[in-house]
Amino acid sequence: MIKLAYAILDRPKIELPLKKITVKKGDILQRKGDINTKAYIVESGLLRSYTIDDKGKEHIYMFGPENWLVADICETNTPCQLYIDVIEDAVLEVASKEELMERGPDIDALLRRLNTMQARIIMLMSSNAIDRYEHFIQTYPNIIQRVPLKMIASYLGITPEALSRVRNELSHRK
Amino acid sequence: MIKLAYAILDRPKIELPLKKITVKKGDILQRKGDINTKAYIVESGLLRSYTIDDKGKEHIYMFGPENWLVADICETNTPCQLYIDVIEDAVLEVASKEELMERGPDIDALLRRLNTMQARIIMLMSSNAIDRYEHFIQTYPNIIQRVPLKMIASYLGITPEALSRVRNELSHRK
DNA sequence: CCTATGCCTTGATGTACATCAAGAAAAAAA
DNA sequence: TTTTTTTCTTGATGTACATCAAGGCATAGG
Incomplete structure (x- = not known):
């Protein structure tokens, strides 16, 4: 029966259509402290996630090129740690983290x-x-x-x- | 049908009995470069995982106290990056990563x-x-x-x- | 018990990288 | 195009932390 669950997990995922958005260089998608932030799947373009420390200095946490999933890992209803903005004009799929989970982690x-x-x-x-x-x-x-x-x-x-x-x-x- | 898979994932996990071992302070459980390494669930005691750089200096990657899962994240059949050893006498559950996956991630x-x-x-x-x-x-x-x-x-x-x-x-x- | 080994601290010195400042080149805006 | 803004580089100086060395305490092993 364990095997059963495993087999189901292993099936090709059924892809729900997600909302798709187009964003431009310089757009800010998420600010530190926002809650219930979205997850972004990068279809084209380039994102970055970063923090700003107390001295105002930026620290890039991750780049998000094509096919990357960019999201802040934080619990529902708790403020996030990262900023996310757009480095190159991009097309993104947007999902709440719950939607992503339902798609199957x-x-x-x-x-x-x-x-x-x-x-x-x-x-x-x-x-x-x-x-x-x-x-x-x-x-x-x-x-x-x-x-x-x-x-x-x-x-x-x-x-x-x-x-x-x-x-x-x-x-x-x- | 997505919901179905999700519901199954969400069920209380069926816990297979895992092999349990007792280890002593100083024991080395894994060396850098080992392949198909195990995952350890710490029941009592304390582990650490670390690397040793080219100058011979140790860098502790993580401590593993009670209830922690200590494992090198690496693919099957590829050499691991970390050493794991025992800081305090410990009782561990040992599982291959496959076993862990079958338990349900x-x-x-x-x-x-x-x-x-x-x-x-x-x-x-x-x-x-x-x-x-x-x-x-x-x-x-x-x-x-x-x-x-x-x-x-x-x-x-x-x-x-x-x-x-x-x-x-x-x-x-x- | 004594001895050895590991742990922690303190001081002197070294060094990798930060900061500050300024200029040239490139890119963006006008 | 010209102007403005960003980017990158180079030099001078500063600093946080590393390295090296030595001594005092523990703790463990014989």
């Missing part, structure tokens, strides 16, 4: 994301600026052409100046 | 973990040593008495010396 996607985050945490704890940058260009080779370097710096947890010097250093090495 | 637990990791990433990117420590003692008040400070330093991504000075500073501030 995508366990593989969740596990993949956990894996990504695990790798990021390990990187943040153990790598210097150069290694972080090299790791980034390997992991997201297609993002790098699409966003200003200062956003990549923000994602890596360093300043734009430091990133500039890292790139300089790397290009001079042979 | 615990979505809530997955989401909670994602949330924890999100908070950790944000913290690592934006906080200094003092804030990290204060965040830690708020989030894990019961862990702090149970592990040597150098492990907490390792979890926070700072050196034991730096942690010592942080604590000093905090106790002198009134």
